Amino acid sequence: MFKRLTALLAGAALVAIASVSLGTSAQAAPSPKSNPLLCFDGASEGSGNGTCVRQGSSFTLTNPEPGDYSGVYVENQSLGGLPVRSLVLSYTYAGTVGGGSPRISVPLAGGGYAYVDAACDANLDGVVNLAEPGCIISDSNGFYGLAADYTGVTGTSYAFIVADQPGTVVVSEIKLGRTPPGKNKG
Numbered sequence: 001m002f003k004r005l006t007a008l009l010a011g012a013a014l015v016a017i018a019s020v021s022l023g024t025s026a027q028a029a030p031s032p033k034s035n036p037l038l039c040f041d042g043a044s045e046g047s048g049n050g051t052c053v054r055q056g057s058s059f060t061l062t063n064p065e066p067g068d069y070s071g072v073y074v075e076n077q078s079l080g081g082l083p084v085r086s087l088v089l090s091y092t093y094a095g096t097v098g099g100g101s102p103r104i105s106v107p108l109a110g111g112g113y114a115y116v117d118a119a120c121d122a123n124l125d126g127v128v129n130l131a132e133p134g135c136i137i138s139d140s141n142g143f144y145g146l147a148a149d150y151t152g153v154t155g156t157s158y159a160f161i162v163a164d165q166p167g168t169v170v171v172s173e174i175k176l177g178r179t180p181p182g183k184n185k186g
């Protein structure tokens with residue numbers, strides 16, 4: 001009887017500790033089930049007048065002048081050691097497109113970024129998708145070619161979409177993740 005009571009008390013103590021730590025971490029981090037998409041922009045970072053405004057799953061990126069920027073990133077994402085071509089990278093775009101804007105930037109192991117922009121929209125349907133046949137990508141180390149031929153590997157950071165040409169573009173249906181289609185939340 002005594003042993004049983006002790007076990008019950010120990011169990012209750014563990015539950016209490018678990019509740020406390022859960023309560024603390026819940027404030028510091030969102031659910032591990034999803035990696036929320038968040039805006040970033042020059043206007044809120046004290047660097048120009050670019051703005052990102054979210055409405056549901058659509059993000060309106062507005063850059064009044066050259067040098068302005070705005071974009072979307074994935075909170076709490078840590079890519080690392082994955083072939084870039086294996087990532088689930090896609091978005092729908094409408095508005096000002098050109099000069100590599102908007103684009104997905106993916107951090108590379110060893111430095112630099114891989115870029116996925118409208119050149120990847122081979123069938124010109126307004127959807128950029130890394131898995132699309134004929135998708136052309138580039139990187140900051142001089143690569144320009146088919147995504148299927150790309151051998152770059154991700155570094156330990158997060159992928160983001162950025163617009164940095166004057167004008168307004170709406171990006172939506174954004175996938176910046178590492179998980180297979182259907183499971184991707186980021």
Ligand SMILES: [Ca+2]
Nearest residue numbers: 121123125127
């Ligand atoms: Ca397309």
